[in-house]
Amino acid sequence: xxxxxxxxxxxxxxxxxxxPVWIMRQAGRYLxxxxxxxxxxSFHEVVADPELACEVTMQPMRRFALDAAIIFSDIxxxxxxxxxxxxxPDGGGIEMEWAVRERDDVARLSTDDIAGKxxxxxxxxxxxxxxxxxxRALIGFGGSPWTLxxxxxxxxxxxHKSKTKxxxxxxxxxxxxxxxxxxxxxxxxxxxQIEAGVDAIQIFDSWGGAxxxxxxxEASARWMGELVERIGDRVPVICFAKGMHHLPExxxxxxxxxxxxxxxxxxxxxRDSLPANVAVQGNLDPTLLDTTPDIVxxxxxxxxxxxxxxxxxxxxxxxGIRPTAKPENVGRLVETVLQxx
Numbered sequence: 001x002x003x004x005x006x007x008x009x010x011x012x013x014x015x016x017x018x019x020p021v022w023i024m025r026q027a028g029r030y031l032x033x034x035x036x037x038x039x040x041x042s043f044h045e046v047v048a049d050p051e052l053a054c055e056v057t058m059q060p061m062r063r064f065a066l067d068a069a070i071i072f073s074d075i076x077x078x079x080x081x082x083x084x085x086x087x088x089p090d091g092g093g094i095e096m097e098w099a100v101r102e103r104d105d106v107a108r109l110s111t112d113d114i115a116g117k118x119x120x121x122x123x124x125x126x127x128x129x130x131x132x133x134x135x136r137a138l139i140g141f142g143g144s145p146w147t148l149x150x151x152x153x154x155x156x157x158x159x160h161k162s163k164t165k166x167x168x169x170x171x172x173x174x175x176x177x178x179x180x181x182x183x184x185x186x187x188x189x190x191x192x193q194i195e196a197g198v199d200a201i202q203i204f205d206s207w208g209g210a211x212x213x214x215x216x217x218e219a220s221a222r223w224m225g226e227l228v229e230r231i232g233d234r235v236p237v238i239c240f241a242k243g244m245h246h247l248p249e250x251x252x253x254x255x256x257x258x259x260x261x262x263x264x265x266x267x268x269x270x271r272d273s274l275p276a277n278v279a280v281q282g283n284l285d286p287t288l289l290d291t292t293p294d295i296v297x298x299x300x301x302x303x304x305x306x307x308x309x310x311x312x313x314x315x316x317x318x319x320g321i322r323p324t325a326k327p328e329n330v331g332r333l334v335e336t337v338l339q340x341x
């Protein structure tokens with residue numbers, strides 16, 4: 001069984017010899033080769049250049065025996081393609097060029113030719129697919145409609161997502177119109193990624209935890225479920241809704257093949273609370289990669305042992321890798337999972 005087969009079998013809760021392993025945001029500043037490349041190229045340049053995006057995607061694949069690569073890009077390419085550019089101000093965080101606050105702002109957003117506007121991502125995927133070969137899996141991704149809406153309505157990074165939540169509660173028709181547009185744009189984007197050769201799609205719902213349980217079902221899970229319905233018969237879909245593991249029945253309602261779980265829950269308990277055909281992904285605390293290889297091995301084994309012989313487990317972090325992670329700790333994590341066969 002090669003890495004690609006192992007990954008796809010785990011997504012479908014079929015037997016594997018060991019859990020497949022990949023790491024959210026597995027490319028990035030913790031790697032010296034990435035930092036060296038970024039000395040000459042801005043983040044936007046790397047995302048927009050298929051050759052550079054492929055190179056950055058492949059950097060951790062060359063270093064570590066990971067089972068799957070996730071393409072280097074950004075969730076905010078979708079609002080950018082819809083006509084709402086973004087940037088990174090000197091003070092940190094994310095800043096949109098303008099904010100969606102009125103009906104006219106929603107009307108201003110365009111869903112025309114999303115695949116064409118993001119054709120550079122498709123070319124990066126095709127190049128990466130060729131470099132990976134047939135033995136390792138390739139993952140595409142996008143932000144959830146709710147998470148993208150928070151940036152688009154707040155106008156950038158926001159602690160409480162108050163303006164977006166206010167739109168959901170007080171202006172439901174405008175909120176639904178915005179979400180429908182984002183969902184349509186994501187659908188076209190995901191179809192393009194599938195045509196470019198991805199084996200799975202991950203939907204990142206980074207800010208679902210800002211919502212109450214009832215609001216999460218209506219404002220986020222509903223729209224992720226619509227995307228799964230539209231693409232899920234083509235490739236497995238992973239939904240990662242940070243902070244929402246306490247609502248397994250709502251997560252399962254999306255009908256995603258895999259649910260990503262953050263590090264604040266016992267993974268085996270969540271796996272047992274989901275339907276038998278839903279796999280889980282996770283869930284090592286990312287800060288452990290700032291410590292020592294022995295600690296990483298101990299805590300990785302703790303998760304592996306707790307999962308026992310349960311089918312449908314993809315080993316991952318409980319969130320994205322931190323810039324302060326030590327490459328030797330990433331190496332020990334991967335080695336530990338490999339030795340679990």
